[in-house]
């Protein structure tokens with residue numbers, strides 16, 4: 001029997017993960033305000049992608065975008081590359097550099113079916129690795145997910161508020177850190193290096209090293 005490729009295994013895992021996330025979003029739906037056209041979470045972050053996630057993402061990139069659109073995305077990714085270079089002249093923490101995802105088209109993901117792991121789980125509260133605190137989505141403070149039960153004093157969501165306001169659901173903290181989502185895929189998964197999404201795009205551009213050198 002032919003061996004199943006790693007990409008196929010990853011696609012199979014995504015089906016399992018999607019089902020799990022659907023059930024989590026369903027359970028938390030009273031607190032969730034995600035809807036089509038809301039793209040806050042795609043406008044300012046760093047979007048880590050492993051090699052395997054990007055290999056799968058690239059399939060959609062090549063299929064869903066024509067040559068002209070791909071060139072536009074490549075240009076955006078190169079611009080982000082340059083912006084980060086300037087940012088790093090005065091900031092030492094690379095993770096403080098946030099950018100708008102180059103795949104955001106008219107406030108929607110242009111590569112939705114092939115998006116990465118964290119793009120899928122974003123919006124829920126999850127347990128941070130090795131930290132006592134949990135991570136709620138940033139939009140909680142901006143009137144979106146979990147904002148109804150946000151307590152500005154503690155800067156956290158409040159279970160008591162959920163009770164007071166008569167919500168049937170209670171806010172849940174899920175095991176959805178990046179590393180735990182990867183670990184759940186199984187031991188034989190090879191996710192490979194992790195880079196910011198725009199870096200993978202830039203590295204896919206033929207002669208990208210020369211382009212970067214000639215456009216400092």
Ligand code: SF4
Pocket residue numbers: 041042047101102103104105108109110111112115116119
């Ligand atoms: S890949 Fe899609 S879902 Fe992920 S950040 Fe970019 S636009 Fe948003």
